[in-house]
Amino acid sequence: MIIEFESILFAIGLFAAILIMLELGRRLGVRRRSKIVEGAAAGIGAVEAAVFALLGLLVAFTFQGAAARFDARRQLIIQEVNNIGTAWLRIDVLSPDAQPAMRESFRKYVDSRLKTYQQIADSNVEAMHAELDRTAALQEEIWKRAIAAQNAGAQVVTISLLPALNQMFDIVTTRTWAMQSHPPMIVFAMLAILACVAALLAGHGMSGSKVRSWIHIVGFAAILSGTVFVIFDLEYPRRGLIRVDMFDQVLVDLRESMK
Numbered sequence: 107m108i109i110e111f112e113s114i115l116f117a118i119g120l121f122a123a124i125l126i127m128l129e130l131g132r133r134l135g136v137r138r139r140s141k142i143v144e145g146a147a148a149g150i151g152a153v154e155a156a157v158f159a160l161l162g163l164l165v166a167f168t169f170q171g172a173a174a175r176f177d178a179r180r181q182l183i184i185q186e187v188n189n190i191g192t193a194w195l196r197i198d199v200l201s202p203d204a205q206p207a208m209r210e211s212f213r214k215y216v217d218s219r220l221k222t223y224q225q226i227a228d229s230n231v232e233a234m235h236a237e238l239d240r241t242a243a244l245q246e247e248i249w250k251r252a253i254a255a256q257n258a259g260a261q262v263v264t265i266s267l268l269p270a271l272n273q274m275f276d277i278v279t280t281r282t283w284a285m286q287s288h289p290p291m292i293v294f295a296m297l298a299i300l301a302c303v304a305a306l307l308a309g310h311g312m313s314g315s316k317v318r319s320w321i322h323i324v325g326f327a328a329i330l331s332g333t334v335f336v337i338f339d340l341e342y343p344r345r346g347l348i349r350v351d352m353f354d355q356v357l358v359d360l361r362e363s364m365k
Contacts, residue, residue, distance in 0.1 A: 113338030113346060120298055121331035124305040128323050131309025138313075154307045161300045165333060168297060171289060172340035176350070179284055179343060183353045186277045187360050190216060193270035194364065199262045200255050208251050209364065215244045216361045219278075223354055226285065226344045238282065245275050288341050294334070301330050 190212070197208050218241045225234035252267050308326060312319065339346035 113335055113342070116294075116298075116338065117331045117335035120301060120334055121327050123298070123302050124327040124330055125323065127302045127305035128309035128312075128327065131306040131311075132313045132318070133309075134306075135310035135313025138310075154311065157300070157304055157307055161297075161304045164293075164297050164300060165330075165337075168289065168293060168337050169333065169340075172337045175284070175287060176340045176343055176348070179281075180350050180353050182277065182281045182284055183350065184356065186219070186274075186281060187356045189270070189274040189277050190219075190357075191360055193267065193274045194360075196267045196270050199266045204251065204255050208248065208255075211244060211248045211251060213361070213364050215241065215248065216357065216364065218244055220354065220357055220361065223344065223351075241278060245278075249275075285344075294338075297334060301334070305330075 194209075194212055197205055197212070200208060218237055222234060222237040222241060225231075225237055249271060252271055256268070305326065312322070336348070339348040343350045
């Protein structure tokens, strides 16, 4: 299993930054408390509440968006398998002498699709694009065979097989763009900045205690950085710990059924 090291490093860096900001906030709070006159802290609670509310909203929206895209990618896998399976069954409308070549092209096509996602999991971008080009070539080959069958007088191809092939080909574009659909990186930068600001304010709020509460300090940093890590993992489900690879098994099962 290849883990997305960038997300791990980001989470570790955020964890360390939050700890630093908590300690900095606490020290600033201790220094400031000796100089505070009565009423000088009025309104601070409202500012802190606003920052924490904004952080909560940003975490909620990014988490919900990542989870929704993760689920959409899983659904697209099932949809592609259904589209290929439907087109495979409709090969039966071809003449008996045209079916073997078409079925062999379909087997190569499914092998290409499986290999494409393997290259993504291996983070081999060049090999992935090369496999996508091979998929496109196989699509053209399958389409030409279908058109040749239609020109030979099999009009049922127009009604039955060609629409199924269109759906089978279109889902490739949909899945390719779905893999590249992510929030702008500035959203994650804003999330990290807000987390650090919130940590600074939290540390300032804990400055009234003479003893550090390590449970609260480490727990706050771990929860925030862990949540960001999960969001990253959901956004890149073929490279991290949360994966959609198990759903590729339905495509593997379809390939095995193509005898």
